[in-house]
Amino acid sequence: MLDQYFDHKAIDFNTLKERAFNQRWAEQEAGVIPLTAADPDFKVAPEITQALNTYISKGYFSYGPALGYESFKQAVSNWYRLYHRGSFESEDVVGFNSAAEALDQVAAVIFEQGGEALIPDPVDFLFQTSIERNGGSVQTFGFDLDSGRLDWSMIEEKATPNTKAIYICNPNNPAGTAIHSADLALLVELCRSKGWYLVSDEIWLDIWYDNTPLESLAAYCDRDSDRFVIISGLSKNFGLAGLRIGYTLCKHKSINQAIIKNSGHHETIGGLSTLSQIAATTAFNQCGYWLDLFRKHLEAQRDYLIQRIDQMPGFSIRRPVGTYLAFIQLPPLIDESKQCADIKAKAKVALVPGSPRWFGPAAAGHLRLCFATSKETLNEALDRLALYAAQTFK
Numbered sequence: 174m175l176d177q178y179f180d181h182k183a184i185d186f187n188t189l190k191e192r193a194f195n196q197r198w199a200e201q202e203a204g205v206i207p208l209t210a211a212d213p214d215f216k217v218a219p220e221i222t223q224a225l226n227t228y229i230s231k232g233y234f235s236y237g238p239a240l241g242y243e244s245f246k247q248a249v250s251n252w253y254r255l256y257h258r259g260s261f262e263s264e265d266v267v268g269f270n271s272a273a274e275a276l277d278q279v280a281a282v283i284f285e286q287g288g289e290a291l292i293p294d295p296v297d298f299l300f301q302t303s304i305e306r307n308g309g310s311v312q313t314f315g316f317d318l319d320s321g322r323l324d325w326s327m328i329e330e331k332a333t334p335n336t337k338a339i340y341i342c343n344p345n346n347p348a349g350t351a352i353h354s355a356d357l358a359l360l361v362e363l364c365r366s367k368g369w370y371l372v373s374d375e376i377w378l379d380i381w382y383d384n385t386p387l388e389s390l391a392a393y394c395d396r397d398s399d400r401f402v403i404i405s406g407l408s409k410n411f412g413l414a415g416l417r418i419g420y421t422l423c424k425h426k427s428i429n430q431a432i433i434k435n436s437g438h439h440e441t442i443g444g445l446s447t448l449s450q451i452a453a454t455t456a457f458n459q460c461g462y463w464l465d466l467f468r469k470h471l472e473a474q475r476d477y478l479i480q481r482i483d484q485m486p487g488f489s490i491r492r493p494v495g496t497y498l499a500f501i502q503l504p505p506l507i508d509e510s511k512q513c514a515d516i517k518a519k520a521k522v523a524l525v526p527g528s529p530r531w532f533g534p535a536a537a538g539h540l541r542l543c544f545a546t547s548k549e550t551l552n553e554a555l556d557r558l559a560l561y562a563a564q565t566f567k
Contacts, residue, residue, distance in 0.1 A: 179470040181547035184214050206554045207523040213412045213545040218463035224455040237447040239438050241268040245450040248457040249420055259391035261422050267432055268445040272376050272406035272419035276303040279402055282431045283370050284309030288337035295536035297346045318348045323356045338370035344377045344387055347532050347541045348500050349493025351387045361393045370400040377496045379410035382472045387495050397424050410464055411456040418449040471497050474544045481555045487566025497545040503538050520561040522554045
């Protein structure tokens with residue numbers, strides 16, 4: 174079954190070279206292998222394609238409900254109930270045109286009157302961008318990139334009377350680290366005691382390894398008074414990045430009302446594509462088996478990647494417990510952006526530099542590698558990296 178969906182022959186590279194943008198196949202010169210943006214090289218589950226074809230065949234593309242199809246919202250709440258110890262109803266779900274938009278809209282509600290947020294370092298740049306563009310400011314706190322334990326002394330030091338929220342990314346992009354369950358419980362109690370928002374980006378939550386599902390904030394969302402917001406989507410788990418479908422989960426009714434009002438959903442300014450909702454609903458309701466197989470393939474990819482990188486001079490790698498991202502550390506005092514450009518020029522492998530611009534100061538000196546491709550493609554890229562490392566880090 175793995176061969177059917179995740180074999181090298183299952184990848185249509187010609188179509189990827191036409192459609193896969195954001196530093197991927199469509200934006201690279203011939204001969205470059207892009208292990209860049211976190212977007213799989215594989216086709217989506219066949220049930221998703223069939224559902225879209227059936228919908229399209231009717232020939233109507235009418236407006237959908239302002240707040241999205243009930244079937245979509247129910248599929249989201251059911252998914253969290255089945256796999257993440259959630260107790261959400263469909264009314265607790267607000268759909269968005271991507272998880273990135275959801276981040277932005279949540280920040281618009283939290284920081285309408287200004288204020289500060291504590292965010293992890295490293296983390297995807299969209300955290301800081303969404304907060305600052307909506308009138309907030311950020312302070313960063315560190316965490317152990319291996320264990321996921323948070324730096325509580327830094328959290329205590331950075332918190333001020335202007336602090337309104339703590340943001341987490343679980344598991345973390347770019348590090349592939351999950352927050353320790355004890356720290357998640359402590360965050361919950363801290364935010365309850367302070368009256369802060371706790372915003373959990375869980376876009377990667379369904380990508381876990383070693384027979385160990387990752388813990389969601391959903392397990393703690395049992396009080397309507399808590400200012401807890403989960404943000405997620407289907408770009409990573411089901412490969413629907415181009416359909417741009419995301420959502421928030423929150424039991425606090427006034428927060429949901431504020432998010433909806435700010436989004437412009439009722440004025441048709443905001444809203445969700447009907448096609449995206451059809452795809453997402455089908456993914457959640459029918460394609461869990463595909464995700465299980467995807468994880469199995471990715472775990473083999475991760476283990477092979479670690480084995481190969483460990484044999485290369487100049488590179489060191491941590492073992493990600495989630496995501497399909499590897500965070501590779503360079504020798505001290507090496508500029509990650511220059512190194513990334515040199516690897517692309519000489520080895521013909523495109524990676525993402527751990528630039529503070531993209532991930533925060535703690536990412537400096539790292540390269541991020543996406544391994545959601547075939548074993549053959551990964552092997553060829555690693556052969557090139559091994560030769561480059563042998564020639565560069567003698």
